Amino acid sequence: MSVLKALLLGIIQGIAEFLPVSSSGHLLISRNLMDLGEVPVLFDVLLHVATLIVVLIVFREKVIALFRSLGRWIARRSDESDKSNLNMIILIFVATFFTGGIGVVISELSFFENPKVVSVFFLVTALILWTTRYAKPKKDYESLGWKEGVLLGVAQGFGVIPGISRSGITISTGLIGGINRDKAGEISFIISIPAILGALVLELKDGGALLSEVGLLPLAAGFIMTMVVGYFSLLFLMKLIKGGRLYLFSFYLLAVGIAGLFFLP
Numbered sequence: 001m002s003v004l005k006a007l008l009l010g011i012i013q014g015i016a017e018f019l020p021v022s023s024s025g026h027l028l029i030s031r032n033l034m035d036l037g038e039v040p041v042l043f044d045v046l047l048h049v050a051t052l053i054v055v056l057i058v059f060r061e062k063v064i065a066l067f068r069s070l071g072r073w074i075a076r077r078s079d080e081s082d083k084s085n086l087n088m089i090i091l092i093f094v095a096t097f098f099t100g101g102i103g104v105v106i107s108e109l110s111f112f113e114n115p116k117v118v119s120v121f122f123l124v125t126a127l128i129l130w131t132t133r134y135a136k137p138k139k140d141y142e143s144l145g146w147k148e149g150v151l152l153g154v155a156q157g158f159g160v161i162p163g164i165s166r167s168g169i170t171i172s173t174g175l176i177g178g179i180n181r182d183k184a185g186e187i188s189f190i191i192s193i194p195a196i197l198g199a200l201v202l203e204l205k206d207g208g209a210l211l212s213e214v215g216l217l218p219l220a221a222g223f224i225m226t227m228v229v230g231y232f233s234l235l236f237l238m239k240l241i242k243g244g245r246l247y248l249f250s251f252y253l254l255a256v257g258i259a260g261l262f263f264l265p
Helices: 003-016 023-033 041-058 060-074 080-107 115-134 146-158 166-176 181-190 192-213 216-242 246-263
Strands: none
Touching (some): 003 023, 003 041, 003 216, 041 181, 060 181, 080 146, 080 181, 080 192, 115 166, 166 181, 166 192, 181 192, 216 246
8 A cells, every 4th residue: 555545544534533424434435446455454443543542632631530530439439529420431331332242243244345335324324414403412421321321332333334424323322312512522432432442452463464465654654644634623523513513414425425326336
């Protein structure tokens, strides 16, 4: 893989991982159009790790607060001020369990690797995003727990399907489920942390193939580009969520999905 192609994939990942348009779907179609052939799955996972770093940077205060509350709970020193964070931790664990179960099953199905199938799921994501126009979010962290964890975990599990946006389906599920706009985006990306780390562990066996087929320089270029583009994409998305304008991406996905059905092989 050339450095230029790695940079292009990094830009696509940085934009599509955060904006609700499906990074896996865009990467799959981009590799198809650029005739890259088979690229180790770990390359995609490492690009996701780059976006994970962005998540940790942007939401660092909340992540640190979660670890502090967890530490106080383990030490039996937690108090009422830790309640919302402990609720969030329960939600994360439950969501991760359901995401893992669904994601493992879906990842074994090659049916979803067809570009036309991806185009169909772009249309599905467009419909999901459109429903957020009718959301009436009002729940804060204090009201969240394992039930929301189940819903978000199942949604995130289906986000493994190329064409289904992980951020789009989890944020939409949160909004429709009543989670307020200030928190829905934050929760969506925080629950992605264990999922990305789990995917990395599962694909580490592909590390040798990654360096031989992709190369160290292209990998580094794609990784850095993903971080830079992803940072600004995430800040942009959070503004749109708070403004209730997540549904605007449905127009883009509708156009891309229809074009894919007509023009992709």
